[in-house]
Amino acid sequence: MTKKELRQKYKYLRQELSIEEIEHMSLAIANRLLTLDIWDNIYFHLFLTMENQKEVHTDVILSILAGKDKEVIVSRSDFTSCMMVHYLLTDNTKLVLSEYGIPEPVEGIEVPSNKMDVVFVPLLGFDVQGHRVGYGKGFYDRFLAECKPGVIKIGLSFFEAEPDTIPHNDTDVALDYCVTPQRVYSFGV
Numbered sequence: 713m714t715k716k717e718l719r720q721k722y723k724y725l726r727q728e729l730s731i732e733e734i735e736h737m738s739l740a741i742a743n744r745l746l747t748l749d750i751w752d753n754i755y756f757h758l759f760l761t762m763e764n765q766k767e768v769h770t771d772v773i774l775s776i777l778a779g780k781d782k783e784v785i786v787s788r789s790d791f792t793s794c795m796m797v798h799y800l801l802t803d804n805t806k807l808v809l810s811e812y813g814i815p816e817p818v819e820g821i822e823v824p825s826n827k828m829d830v831v832f833v834p835l836l837g838f839d840v841q842g843h844r845v846g847y848g849k850g851f852y853d854r855f856l857a858e859c860k861p862g863v864i865k866i867g868l869s870f871f872e873a874e875p876d877t878i879p880h881n882d883t884d885v886a887l888d889y890c891v892t893p894q895r896v897y898s899f900g901v
């Protein structure tokens with residue numbers, strides 16, 4: 713399947729999910745994350761859920777990170793450059809829903825990409841080798857290219873891996889793990 717076909721497939725599959733299923737599966741994903749060997753790290757980059765797109769709910773992950781006293785970083789997206797600016801999430805961070813339905817910080821303490829230890833990656837689909845397909849604007853490929861070499865990239869998905877290789881090129885950054893409600897995929901880490 714082409715990236716375009718994969719996007720359509722997974723957008724459709726998501727739209728079929730009920731709120732109850734989404735909440736149940738998001739909790740299962742958060743619980744499964746606890747089994748990964750990532751919790752000695754400090755700087756965790758988290759995406760905030762686009763509820764209109766029926767993404768994985770990351771609020772439970774946020775609570776886990778807060779409970780473990782981790783530094784949590786969230787981003788604001790610039791759709792002209794397709795780049796993100798990253799901010800430390802604090803009690804004072806004001807979040808505003810963007811025109812795309814993403815809760816985003818308006819200002820705060822900026823954190824450079826090379827600070828991140830762990831990045832949770834939103835995706836539409838992924839394959840058994842850790843390639844992913846997103847919305848096609850390259851926000852995460854650009855961001856991950858700026859991160860330090862050892863950064864741990866963890867995809868979160870309601871659905872299992874595509875058995876066939878997803879088309880990819882030099883700018884596509886592969887995942888280290890992908891966590892679904894059913895299992896953890898480790899890609900050569």
Ligand SMILES: Nc1nc2c(c(=O)[nH]1)N(C=O)[C@@H](CNc1ccc(C(=O)N[C@@H](CCC(=O)O)C(=O)O)cc1)CN2
Binds near residue numbers: 849851
């Ligand atoms: N929560 C979250 N934040 C994220 C991402 C993400 O996937 N999830 N992104 C990951 O890269 C970036 C934002 N990328 C996005 C790309 C497309 C659309 C979107 O709504 N696309 C519509 C078409 C809209 C239009 O063209 O007018 C669509 O695909 O239906 C939203 C966010 C950065 N932040």
Ligand SMILES: Nc1ncnc2c1ncn2[C@@H]1O[C@H](COP(=O)(O)OP(=O)(O)OP(=O)(O)O)[C@@H](O)[C@H]1O
Binds near residue numbers: 848852
């Ligand atoms: N490091 C980078 N620098 C400049 N352009 C990039 C970089 N990484 C990706 N791009 C561009 O961004 C676009 C991403 O398209 P691609 O089909 O890979 O999206 P995707 O896999 O759906 O990923 P994403 O979720 O990041 O949008 C391509 O046009 C690609 O050339």
